[in-house]
Amino acid sequence: MPMTNTLELPPGESGRTGCVTLLGRPNTGKSTFLNTLLGCHLAAVSSKPQTTRKQLLGIYNDADSQILFLDTPGVHAAKIAIDEAMDLAVQKGLDEADIVICMLDPTRPPGDEDRMTAELAAGCGKPVLLLLNKIDLASQEQCRQHLSFYRQFLPDCPSFSLVALQPESVQQFLQQLKALLPVGVFLFDREDITNVYERDIAADLIREALLEELQQEIPHCIAVTVDSWQEQQDCLLVEATLHLEREAHKGIVIGQGGRMIKKIRQIAKAKIGKFCQRKTDLSLFLKVSPNWRKRKQFLKDIRLLE
Numbered sequence: 431m432p433m434t435n436t437l438e439l440p441p442g443e444s445g446r447t448g449c450v451t452l453l454g455r456p457n458t459g460k461s462t463f464l465n466t467l468l469g470c471h472l473a474a475v476s477s478k479p480q481t482t483r484k485q486l487l488g489i490y491n492d493a494d495s496q497i498l499f500l501d502t503p504g505v506h507a508a509k510i511a512i513d514e515a516m517d518l519a520v521q522k523g524l525d526e527a528d529i530v531i532c533m534l535d536p537t538r539p540p541g542d543e544d545r546m547t548a549e550l551a552a553g554c555g556k557p558v559l560l561l562l563n564k565i566d567l568a569s570q571e572q573c574r575q576h577l578s579f580y581r582q583f584l585p586d587c588p589s590f591s592l593v594a595l596q597p598e599s600v601q602q603f604l605q606q607l608k609a610l611l612p613v614g615v616f617l618f619d620r621e622d623i624t625n626v627y628e629r630d631i632a633a634d635l636i637r638e639a640l641l642e643e644l645q646q647e648i649p650h651c652i653a654v655t656v657d658s659w660q661e662q663q664d665c666l667l668v669e670a671t672l673h674l675e676r677e678a679h680k681g682i683v684i685g686q687g688g689r690m691i692k693k694i695r696q697i698a699k700a701k702i703g704k705f706c707q708r709k710t711d712l713s714l715f716l717k718v719s720p721n722w723r724k725r726k727q728f729l730k731d732i733r734l735l736e
């Protein structure tokens with residue numbers, strides 16, 4: 431990223447800028463933070479871990495800054511091909527970062543995933559900020575315990591705290607973050623909020639609906655692809671496939687008398703319509719793609735792996 435003196439730069443197209451990567455174990459609130467700061471539901475969020483599967487760029491613009499935030503999958507132990515793909519997305523996010531925000535969730539005691547996160551942050555060679563999230567839920571003792579755990583690996587990093595669900599709290603932190611960024615030329619138009627296609631955001635919003643409605647591991651066993659995206663005069667027509675790992679999952683996803691799939695379709699349709707600000711119709715198809723999470727070629731086909 432080119433960094434120069436503001437005096438030589440065109441007004442309105444330069445200011446505080448840089449790439450800030452969001453790192454953390456699953457469920458710490460990275461995607462929530464991204465959505466709140468953009469004022470738009472760009473990233474899928476859920477109460478279940480491993481919601482984010484790939485890197486997502488969110489571009490924050492204001493009068494004197496353009497900050498490129500990279501949301502990444504939660505750091506967790508790699509077991510199968512999809513975990514490795516998520517690991518690679520985290521590593522790529524760290525490689526691209528000017529600053530790394532290491533997001534902490536003090537509501538659960540620090541564990542192996544925190545150790546892995548802290549080691550990754552400590553080894554990445556980039557400036558790291560520790561950001562305690564969910565302080566609306568955590569006690570002071572929980573916050574202290576969490577910070578001292580991370581400080582074993584990152585003794586000198588500045589620390590901040592916020593409530594990622596609250597816009598004022600996120601804004602306060604942003605002002606402090608901006609002061610740490612260099613001055614440079616903006617790389618994106620001021621109106622851009624991401625470089626990701628709407629249809630890819632839509633696929634993740636369908637996944638978000640699956641995570642909300644289906645129990646336990648089932649949503650983690652489903653991949654979503656958007657196969658058709660047609661802009662009609664008065665309506666956006668979207669067709670998507672839910673790739674299930676096993677035949678046995680079909681009944682669960684369809685539900686009694688088709689009630690579950692109907693509900694998922696309604697919820698996902700509303701989410702896509704809201705994001706795209708257009709009347710939307712959504713068709714969902716089910717397909718069994720056996721053990722897709724273990725198959726690298728399938729992960730490449732659906733662009734979870736490069």
Ligand SMILES: Nc1nc2c(ncn2[C@@H]2O[C@H](COP(=O)(O)OP(=O)(O)OP(=O)(O)O)[C@@H](O)[C@H]2O)c(=O)[nH]1
Nearest residue numbers: 456457458459460461462476480481482504593594
């Ligand atoms: N009370 C409270 N809940 C929060 C806060 N931030 C996030 N959450 C909740 O925490 C859960 C996880 O949020 P996500 O944003 O999906 O977490 P993530 O770090 O992106 O998770 P992965 O994508 O799995 O790595 C959701 O239920 C959010 O609503 C917060 O500041 N306060």
Ligand SMILES: [Mg+2]
Nearest residue numbers: 460461481482
């Ligand atoms: Mg996420």
